[in-house]
Amino acid sequence: MTSAKEHGLTISLSTVATLIPVLTVIWFIIQPALLSSVTEAVAADIQIQVKAQTAPLHNAFKQLIMADINKLKRLIARLEYAQRHSTDWTAEDAETLADMHIELEALTEAYESL
Numbered sequence: 456m457t458s459a460k461e462h463g464l465t466i467s468l469s470t471v472a473t474l475i476p477v478l479t480v481i482w483f484i485i486q487p488a489l490l491s492s493v494t495e496a497v498a499a500d501i502q503i504q505v506k507a508q509t510a511p512l513h514n515a516f517k518q519l520i521m522a523d524i525n526k527l528k529r530l531i532a533r534l535e536y537a538q539r540h541s542t543d544w545t546a547e548d549a550e551t552l553a554d555m556h557i558e559l560e561a562l563t564e565a566y567e568s569l
Contacts, residue, residue, distance in 0.1 A: 520566045
């Protein structure tokens, strides 16, 4: 009887000894997948929190850019009116108007990218 028990114990120990490297390999294969899924979940949570916390700043920044766009449009309209109705229109005024158009395009692109 003892030899059967010893034989069963030997088979069990050898089975466990054989399975340890297999389980180690399986763990090293599964571990990156588990870590990447946890990392993606944490990154998604952080992204949601950052968006929620920066939303007021984002909206305020959009309003400031829109205010600059509107102000610049009014200045451009004044200069274009002066260009059409004034006799003392200078090359410097034309350069200023061109710079304002460029700035308006840049601000509009910035607003649209937000």
